[in-house]
Amino acid sequence: MGKFEYKYDNPEGPVDPATISLHIDGRQEPATREEFYTNYPFYKYWTSDSNARLLSPEGINIYIHIPFCIQICDYCFYMKELIKSKDQVEDYVESLCMEIKMISERYSLAGKKVNSIYVGGGTPSVLTEPQFRKVVETLHKYHRIEDPEFAFEAEPGTFSRNKLEWLRACGVNRISMGVQSFDDEVIRLSSRKHTAAQAINSIRTVQDTGGFEVNIDLLSGLAGESMSSWEASIATAVQQQTDMLTIYKMKTYANTVFFKKGVHSKEIDLPGETQEIAYMQRAMEICFSEGLDLWSTFAFNRKGAQSVYIENTWRGEDMIAYGASSFGKIGSINYQNLNNIPAWSEKVRNNTMPVYRTFSMTYKDMIVKELLLCAARLFSYSKKEFVDKFGFDYFCLIPDVIDQLTDKGYITNDKEELVLTRQGILFGDFVSKTIASSVKNAFARDSIGFAY
Numbered sequence: 001m002g003k004f005e006y007k008y009d010n011p012e013g014p015v016d017p018a019t020i021s022l023h024i025d026g027r028q029e030p031a032t033r034e035e036f037y038t039n040y041p042f043y044k045y046w047t048s049d050s051n052a053r054l055l056s057p058e059g060i061n062i063y064i065h066i067p068f069c070i071q072i073c074d075y076c077f078y079m080k081e082l083i084k085s086k087d088q089v090e091d092y093v094e095s096l097c098m099e100i101k102m103i104s105e106r107y108s109l110a111g112k113k114v115n116s117i118y119v120g121g122g123t124p125s126v127l128t129e130p131q132f133r134k135v136v137e138t139l140h141k142y143h144r145i146e147d148p149e150f151a152f153e154a155e156p157g158t159f160s161r162n163k164l165e166w167l168r169a170c171g172v173n174r175i176s177m178g179v180q181s182f183d184d185e186v187i188r189l190s191s192r193k194h195t196a197a198q199a200i201n202s203i204r205t206v207q208d209t210g211g212f213e214v215n216i217d218l219l220s221g222l223a224g225e226s227m228s229s230w231e232a233s234i235a236t237a238v239q240q241q242t243d244m245l246t247i248y249k250m251k252t253y254a255n256t257v258f259f260k261k262g263v264h265s266k267e268i269d270l271p272g273e274t275q276e277i278a279y280m281q282r283a284m285e286i287c288f289s290e291g292l293d294l295w296s297t298f299a300f301n302r303k304g305a306q307s308v309y310i311e312n313t314w315r316g317e318d319m320i321a322y323g324a325s326s327f328g329k330i331g332s333i334n335y336q337n338l339n340n341i342p343a344w345s346e347k348v349r350n351n352t353m354p355v356y357r358t359f360s361m362t363y364k365d366m367i368v369k370e371l372l373l374c375a376a377r378l379f380s381y382s383k384k385e386f387v388d389k390f391g392f393d394y395f396c397l398i399p400d401v402i403d404q405l406t407d408k409g410y411i412t413n414d415k416e417e418l419v420l421t422r423q424g425i426l427f428g429d430f431v432s433k434t435i436a437s438s439v440k441n442a443f444a445r446d447s448i449g450f451a452y
């Protein structure tokens with residue numbers, strides 16, 4: 001092959017850009033050699049607060065983990081340890097405050113509005129006033145805290161009126177109390193230390209102190225439960241007139257005593273799947289007949305009470321995680337802090353991110369998350385909200401599945417909203433999983449990067 005020779009074919013003299021302009025989008029675009037592209041996006045759009053730009057403009061939410069308990073319950077899968085000394089908690093609080101400063105500075109969070117704060121555990125109500133005040137003062141120093149929902153988890157045996165007063169003075173406005181059962185034998189068989197009477201007393205103390213929205217947690221599927229003990233427990237829970245009543249299905253995680261003794265070695269009897277469905281069905285009947293409304297598929301409320309923190313988490317708002325083992329989300333990155341308290345603390349004290357693992361969400365993961373956590377869990381979910389967020393109507397993508405869910409009585413297919421029937425509420429996570437995985441499969445032809 002011969003050598004390539006470039007033939008310059010405009011020997012007539014200089015080129016006039018005006019004569020070679022293009023007509024684009026109704027405008028005449030003269031040819032220009034002014035630009036000299038070496039990168040994209042152009043540097044003039046880059047800013048020094050780009051970490052903060054990872055975060056959504058609506059504001060942030062904060063989760064703080066307090067991993068200390070006065071008892072270790074046989075069903076509990078959360079990261080926690082038995083409280084042994086004051087120093088143990090003091091050291092933890094010290095590291096927590098260092099972490100708040102470090103993360104806020106690293107991600108330029110000081111100006112971001114805080115929509116909700118959730119102090120969970122473990123048992124946050126084991127903290128003393130000086131310990132909690134130190135955390136709250138640090139939060140105020142490094143975050144923009146105006147009037148967020150400020151939720152605090154408590155255990156019936158670990159607080160008093162005095163504690164509630166200083167919690168309120170610190171800005172806490174929601175108490176979520178773990179009760180699990182109002183049957184003394186069921187409580188005892190879970191290795192909890194309080195009695196039903198103490199739990200009732202504690203709920204009353206919170207209500208009498210005032211200034212808090214109150215939620216109580218019950219667990220369906222505990223050891224020693226019978227239909228009559230369950231009915232009595234639900235009736236007692238409803239009588240307490242709390243703003244919210246959450247009923248979790250007890251899951252037997254591998255790191256719990258109930259897993260070892262109930263699932264693995266079968267030393268103890270746990271209610272089976274059919275039994276648990278009957279319990280939850282009965283709980284719904286009692287709650288509805290007593291005038292409670294539904295906030296999510298497993299939480300009942302009165303007068304529109306809600307959990308801002310939980311809803312914001314489900315809707316995918318950014319979450320800043322503080323404390324060992326806590327989960328957070330910044331932009332499309334989900335992350336979890338180190339589980340081991342000394343390892344987490346050492347990282348923080350060395351001014352290093354204490355992260356143990358991360359997951360980077362693709363656009364499709366975000367769709368699945370929205371459908372899995374919001375569409376059914378919030379039992380009525382506007383289609384417009386989904387279209388505004390993702391640009392398409394998922395009902396159109398999976399018409400057969402929507403028809404089946406309607407025909408089999410899980411949802412009422414109205415044009416504007418996904419609304420669960422009672423059966424759909426009982427099987428809420430099944431409905432959301434069906435919708436989410438069907439949408440995922442409908443995308444399958446060009447599918448990349450789905451998490452599950």
Ligand SMILES: C[S@@+](CC[C@H](N)C(=O)[O-])C[C@H]1O[C@@H](n2cnc3c(N)ncnc32)[C@H](O)[C@@H]1O
Nearest residue numbers: 075076077121122123154155178217248250251
């Ligand atoms: C971290 S605990 C905090 C409450 C406080 N430590 C207490 O026990 O009173 C939060 C809630 O998680 C729920 N929970 C714990 N283990 C669970 C499990 N295996 N399955 C479902 N929910 C569980 C319980 O209802 C508990 O009230």
Ligand code: SF4
Nearest residue numbers: 069072073076121122
């Ligand atoms: S349920 Fe509460 S008190 Fe019991 S181990 Fe879990 S966090 Fe601790």
